[in-house]
Amino acid sequence: MTTGNDHTGGGGAGSALTGAALLFVLLRLLAVSHYDWHTAFALLHTLDLEDAPGLFLGTFMADSRISSALLVLMVPLTVFYAVGTRSRAAPLATAVLVAFLVAHVLTYHRWWVPVGAVVLTVLVVVVERLRRRPGLTGVVTFVLRRFGYVVGAVALVVAALVATPWVPLERIGTDEPFEGYVMETSPGFLKVLGAQEREFRILRAEDVRSRTELADH
Incomplete structure (x- = not known):
């Protein structure tokens, strides 16, 4: 009986994770197409299974403003989760986030990002120490025990709001040069999404004279 229940629980968790991943991909397709159904459908056929890591990481790296806000939020929460749960995966996740933080600051010179992370950490500590007061009981504990749900919710919100695709912006040299992804x-052939009008185009490779990646986007 116990074994059966374990399998059922594991299957339920796996189904929920699969559903969340599909929802993430759907929201990304809709967001980058500016919620145009036909463009999203065309983009769907450019994806493959091996594109999943790039799609996920590219989502959070594509828009520097979103990346800044996420780093301020997620670094402290991940550190507290690592300390509070002593999960084997938590230190690795923390190290990855810190690496992202260092690279982000060195690239964009946004020194307020680590400062914001430290300030948020201090606020979390203060709330934790005040948690026994009325109205604050277990606030931090409540959040950390649902860390996975918090991360999932943040990922889905970002997927729905970030209109920047998960690939670099380029200047495409044709008879009429334009910017696109x-x-x-x-x-x-090249399948390109226009940067401004979000028009989906299929170009012959021989018609593309040059491709220049635009770093600031």
């Missing part, structure tokens, strides 16, 4: 490179 190369979503897929097939033999002889």
